[in-house]
Amino acid sequence: MTPLKKNTDHRFSNVLRAGFQAGRRFQSTGPQASARAAALREAHGGFSFELTDQQKEFQEVARKFAREEIVPAAPSYDRSGEYPFPLIKRAWELGLINGHIPEDCGGMGLGIFDACLITEELAFGCTGVQTAIEANSLGQMPVIIAGNDAQKKKYLGRMAEEPLMCAYCVTEPGAGSDVAGIKTRAVKKGDEYVVNGQKMWITNGGKANWYFLLACTDPDPKCPASKAFTGFVVEADTPGVQPGRKELNMGQRCSDTRGITFEDVRIPKENVLIGEGAGFKIAMGAFDKTRPPVAAGATGLAQRALEEATKYALERKTFGKFIAEHQAVSFLLAEMAMKVELARMAYQRAAWEVDQGRRNTYYASIAKAFAGDIANQCATDAVQIFGGNGFNSEYPVEKLMRDAKIYQIYEGTAQIQRLIISREHLGKFKQ
Amino acid sequence: MHRSSEVKHVASYLNTRGCECFGQPCESHCPVLTDRTIHVQLKTFIKIRVKPDRTGVVTDGVKHSMNPFCEIAVEEAIKLKEKKLVKEVVAVSCGPQQVQETIRTALAMGADRGIHVEVSGKDYETLGPLQVSKIFAALAKKEQADLIILGKQAIDDDCNQTGQMIAALLDWPQGTFASEMTLEADKMKVVREVDGGLETIKIKLPAVVTADLRLNTPRYATLPNIMKAKKKKIANVKPADLGVDVCSRLEVLKVDEPPQRQAGVKVETVDDLVGKLKEAGRV
Numbered sequence: 263m264t265p266l267k268k269n270t271d272h273r274f275s276n277v278l279r280a281g282f283q284a285g286r287r288f289q290s291t292g293p294q295a296s297a298r299a300a301a302l303r304e305a306h307g308g309f310s311f312e313l314t315d316q317q318k319e320f321q322e323v324a325r326k327f328a329r330e331e332i333v334p335a336a337p338s339y340d341r342s343g344e345y346p347f348p349l350i351k352r353a354w355e356l357g358l359i360n361g362h363i364p365e366d367c368g369g370m371g372l373g374i375f376d377a378c379l380i381t382e383e384l385a386f387g388c389t390g391v392q393t394a395i396e397a398n399s400l401g402q403m404p405v406i407i408a409g410n411d412a413q414k415k416k417y418l419g420r421m422a423e424e425p426l427m428c429a430y431c432v433t434e435p436g437a438g439s440d441v442a443g444i445k446t447r448a449v450k451k452g453d454e455y456v457v458n459g460q461k462m463w464i465t466n467g468g469k470a471n472w473y474f475l476l477a478c479t480d481p482d483p484k485c486p487a488s489k490a491f492t493g494f495v496v497e498a499d500t501p502g503v504q505p506g507r508k509e510l511n512m513g514q515r516c517s518d519t520r521g522i523t524f525e526d527v528r529i530p531k532e533n534v535l536i537g538e539g540a541g542f543k544i545a546m547g548a549f550d551k552t553r554p555p556v557a558a559g560a561t562g563l564a565q566r567a568l569e570e571a572t573k574y575a576l577e578r579k580t581f582g583k584f585i586a587e588h589q590a591v592s593f594l595l596a597e598m599a600m601k602v603e604l605a606r607m608a609y610q611r612a613a614w615e616v617d618q619g620r621r622n623t624y625y626a627s628i629a630k631a632f633a634g635d636i637a638n639q640c641a642t643d644a645v646q647i648f649g650g651n652g653f654n655s656e657y658p659v660e661k662l663m664r665d666a667k668i669y670q671i672y673e674g675t676a677q678i679q680r681l682i683i684s685r686e687h688l689g690k691f692k693q
Numbered sequence: 694m695h696r697s698s699e700v701k702h703v704a705s706y707l708n709t710r711g712c713e714c715f716g717q718p719c720e721s722h723c724p725v726l727t728d729r730t731i732h733v734q735l736k737t738f739i740k741i742r743v744k745p746d747r748t749g750v751v752t753d754g755v756k757h758s759m760n761p762f763c764e765i766a767v768e769e770a771i772k773l774k775e776k777k778l779v780k781e782v783v784a785v786s787c788g789p790q791q792v793q794e795t796i797r798t799a800l801a802m803g804a805d806r807g808i809h810v811e812v813s814g815k816d817y818e819t820l821g822p823l824q825v826s827k828i829f830a831a832l833a834k835k836e837q838a839d840l841i842i843l844g845k846q847a848i849d850d851d852c853n854q855t856g857q858m859i860a861a862l863l864d865w866p867q868g869t870f871a872s873e874m875t876l877e878a879d880k881m882k883v884v885r886e887v888d889g890g891l892e893t894i895k896i897k898l899p900a901v902v903t904a905d906l907r908l909n910t911p912r913y914a915t916l917p918n919i920m921k922a923k924k925k926k927i928a929n930v931k932p933a934d935l936g937v938d939v940c941s942r943l944e945v946l947k948v949d950e951p952p953q954r955q956a957g958v959k960v961e962t963v964d965d966l967v968g969k970l971k972e973a974g975r976v
Contacts, residue, residue: 315794315797316919316923319797319798319801319919320916320919323913323915323916323919326913327913355915356915356916357917357918358916361916370916370920
C-alpha cells in the first residue's frame with residue numbers, strides 16, 4: 263500500500279485553539295453537554311464551523327479508509343452484489359463503526375456529529391457499503407436510547423467485541439410510511455411473546471446477529487398508536503425467524519436487503535425495550551438520531567458526484583476548450599457545489615442539535631429531505647457532465663445515480679419528511 | 694522523465710507540497726502508476742508555486758502532514774515495541790505549533806509520548822538537516838535513546854542528510870535506506886536498498902536507521918487509539934534548552950521553476966535525425 267499521509271487542515275486561529283482543547287466531544291448527556299457548549303460559544307462569538315482536533319483526525323481516518331479501500335472495491339461489489347464483509351470488518355477494526363455504543367459497553371460513546379463526519383466520508387467511497395454499516399447504527403439506536411443496562415451490555419457489548427451486524431425491523435410489505443399500520447403481532451404467553459408476521463426491505467436482514475423488532479401488542483382499533491406497539495430485541499437464530507432471499511435493487515446493491523418472516527417466534531420478556539406499548543415512541547425516537555447520518559451519507563454521495571464531475575470537466579475537451587471552461591458545465595458544477603455545501607451544513611446542524619440534548623426533529627427532517635433530493639440532482643448532473651461516458655458502467659457516475667435514489671425513500675420518504683417539517687413549522691408558528 | 698524507481702515515489706505523494714512535477718498534475722507525467730491510479734486521481738494535487746521574490750516556494754495554505762518515510766519509521770518503531778524488543782517509543786518533531794498535530798498522529802499510531810522542539814518563524818524557514826541533526830543528537834543524549842529511526846529523506850527538500858548527520862554527530866553506526874531491520878541481541882541487522890541491489894549489514898546499538906519505502910506499510914490510526922492519544926504527553930522543548938544554535942549557515946540565493954519543456958520535433962528518417970542532431974551541435 264502506498265504510504266499516504268494524513269491531511270491536516272492548515273488553518274487555525276489561537277482563539278479557537280484556546281476554546282477547543284483536544285478531546286472535546288459532543289455527548290448526548292444534556293446538562294453537561296449544554297454547559298460545555300455554552301462555554302465554547304462564549305469563546306468564539308456564538309457560532310462556529312470549526313471541528314475539534316479529534317474530529318478532524320477521525321474524519322481523516324475515515325477519509326483515508328474510504329478513498330484507499332472502499333473506492334477501488336466498490337465497482338466489483340456493485341456488480342456482484344456480494345456483501346462487503348471484508349470492508350465492514352476493516353472498518354470495525356479501525357473503530358469507524360459502532361461509534362455510538364456507550365463506553366461502558368465497550369464502545370466510544372461518540373455523539374451523532376462525530377458519527378456523521380465519519381458517515382459522510384464512508385459514503386463518498388460507496389453508499390452500499392455505508393448503508394450496510396449505517397443499518398448497524400439504526401438497529402442499535404433503540405437499544406441505546408431505551409435499553410436497560412442488562413440489554414445494553416448484552417446486545418451492544420457483543421457488537422464491540424466482534425464485527426457483528428444488526429438490523430432494524432419495522433417496515434412491512436403493507437406498511438412503510440404508515441408505521442402505525444404494521445400488522446406483525448406479538449402475543450404474550452406466560453414469560454414470552456409469540457410473534458407472527460412479515461417484515462420487508464430490512465437492511466442487513468440476512469446478515470444480522472440480532473434485530474430490533476416493532477410489533478403490535480394491542481390490536482384494539484381504539485388503542486392509540488403510541489400505546490399499541492412494543493419494541494423487542496430478537497436474536498436472529500431464534501427458531502421461526504426466516505430471512506427471505508436477497509432482494510436485487512437498483513442501487514446500493516452490495517447492501518443486504520431482505521424480507522423476513524416471523525413464524526411463532528418466541529421472545530423472552532427480558533427482551534422487551536422499556537415495556538409493553540412503548541415501542542412506537544422508541545422507533546420514532548431512534549429516527550431523530552439516525553436521520554442526520556443518513557443525510558450525511560447522501561451528502562457524501564453528492565460530494566463524490568461533484569468531485570468526479572469536476573475532475574472529468576478539467577480533462578475532457580470539446581470545441582477546443584476543457585468542458586469546465588464552458589459556462590453551461592461550470593454552472594452545473596457551481597449548482598452542485600451549492601447543494602453539497604448546504605446539505606453539509608444542514609446535517610451538521612441537525613446532528614449538533616441532538617448532541618446538545620435538544621429535540622432536533624425539525625432540523626433532522628430538513629437535513630434528510632434536502633440531502634436526499636440534492637444527492638439525486640448531483641448524481642444526475644454528474645452523469646450529464648460525463649456525457650455519453652456517464653451512461654457507461656466503466657465510469658463511476660452511473661452507479662452514483664442508481665445509488666442516490668434510495669435516499670429519497672428510506673429512513674422516511676421525501677414526502678413524509680415534508681409532512682414532518684410542515685407540522686413542526688406550523689406548530690412553532692402557532693405558539 | 695524520471696527513472697522508474699523514482700516514478701513510484703512521485704506517484705505516492707500526490708498530496709504533498711514536495712511533488713517533483715512542478716505545476717503539472719502528477720498522473721499525466723507518470724505512466725508507471727499501478728492500478729491504484731483510479732482513486733489516486735481523486736486526490737487534489739498541489740500546484741507548487743515559486744514565491745514572487747524567488748526565495749522559496751509558497752507554503753501558505755498548503756496542507757502539511759507527516760512525511761511518508763517518517764510514517765514508515767514510526768510504524769517500524771511501534772512494531773518493535775509490539776514485539777517487546779523496545780520499551781518506549783518517543784516521537785519527535787521540530788517546527789512551529791502545527792507539528793503537534795503530526796506528533797499526535799504518531800501517538801495515535803502507538804508512540805508512547807512526544808517531544809515538540811519549538812522552532813518557528815524565520816528560524817523555521819531556514820531550518821535544515823544540520824540543525825535538526827544537532828537537535829536530535831542532543832535529545833538522544835538527554836533521553837538516553839538506544840535507537841533513532843527516521844525517514845530516509847523529506848519529500849519537500851529530498852535532502853537525505855539528517856539521519857547520516859545524526860549518526861556522525863553522535864559517532865553512532867548508521868543503517869540507511871533500510872528495507873528490513875531485525876534486532877539480534879545487541880546488534881541491528883539492516884538490509885539496505887542500494888543502487889546495486891540489497892546490502893545486509895549488522896550494526897551495534899545505539900544506532901541510527903533511516904527508513905526506505907519497502908520497510909513496512911504504516912497502519913491507520915484507529916479511532917479508539919486517536920482518543921487514547923489525547924492522554925499521551927507531548928513535552929515542549931526549545932533548541933536553546935538543548936544547547937543548539939539553529940542559525941543557518943546556508944543562504945538561499947534564488948529559487949526558480951524548472952525551464953518549461955520545449956516542444957519536440959518529429960523527423961521522418963534516421964538521416965533527418967542525424968542531420969538535426971548535427972545542427973543542434975549534439976553530434
